[in-house]
Amino acid sequence: MRRSVFFLVLASLVLNAADLTLPLKPKSVHFAVIGDSGTGEKGQYEVGEQMAKYREKFPYDFVLMLGDNIYGGESPADFKAKFEDPYKTLLDRGVKFYASLGNHDNPNQRFYKPFNMGEKRYYNFKNGNVEFFALDSSYMDPQQLDWLQERLKASNAAWKICYFHHPLYSDGKFHGPDADLRARLEPIFLKSGVKIVLSVHEHLYERVQPQKGINYFILGNSGQLRIHDIRPSSTMAKAFDKDQCFMLIEVAGDECYFQTITRRGDTADSGVIQ
């Protein structure tokens, strides 16, 4: 009996290790990403469970939230059901969440300490050789554009990652890309060497073909999901719209590895950006 239990445990560890496609290189930056997460429904909780499970193999210290963090209301009960409980295991283990605002979010979320926004609607922070820029794409006024240009120019990070709610490129049927936002932001990204842009709003996963050297991802299905919402085009590299997902990302030197994982623990996409 004890021997069979031992082999079962060993088998499960081997299976879990095989599911991780990230290399776990020394001194690399590890983080997770979720978007359109705050439903409080079963799918979100199951994604949270997988995130905790994968953290045992891929220890990450922080999570990027791409907006629509809390749907439907902003009461204490909403925050509990749609953020604190689904990610309780991670929060208890000291994992930090860095949120950006979506169109379903009250801007006063910037005062909610566990979102680490520092009272700001847009902000930046650094970890290792990566600098992150969280933007408020619902209200991209000239002051924010000026701030972004200045901060990107001042950054000497090897990797500059911008994340915000509305995608500049999208093959989702429901919303599509925000062309006006693209016209304002893309030139800034190109001038400043931004390599990765993470967005949501479409309730699916999409990896866009690199556009002028910038890699765009949509991860809008960490709680929400719109099945069969993708309309493939030449800009689509990979898409997944059949289940909820989260992402794990590892930045190691001049390589960035990513793995998109479903709520059942399967890999929907993976690869490396150089």
Next chain:
Amino acid sequence: MKPPTPILVCFVASLVLLGQPQAPVNPEAAIQQDFQKRIGDYLKLRKTIEGPRLKPTASVEKIEHHEKEFAHKIREARRSARHGDIFSPEISSEFRRLIALAMQGPNAGRVEKSLRSAEPEVRAKVRVEVNHKYPPSVPLQSTPPTLLVNLPQLPPELEYRVVGHYLALMDSKANLILDYIPNAIP
């Protein structure tokens, strides 16, 4: 007859000009100045009633309470506020002109497309009235950056929000509609 000397011509011309009312060099600038003054008046009022600054907190109750209290105080202080107090008819016309300009030419298609991608429930469910709050269950329509570049800049306490064909002026911390322009967005 001898022609009048240049000095005499200038003297007579200056007398004529002094007697006439001065036409504004830039009437739009005067309207925008008026708008900034009304915004300034609101900010002065706001400063007197805001109270202690809200600091980041893990207590959602505190954030919720602060927003509600602040909105209540603003409503009380602006009990007699009416539509047009900030967006006067002249200011509204000027804003409509600026929005129309922003939506012309190469910008037109992409700004329209950005506005059309709004969540359909935004237009149906938000009651645009002075001193009303924006309902938490209704998603925000993103304000296209091209519009924001063309409109008068606001201080960080305030923002322009598109609600259907309305342009609303909101106090974001209090989540309150301060005034609005109907039929601002084509």
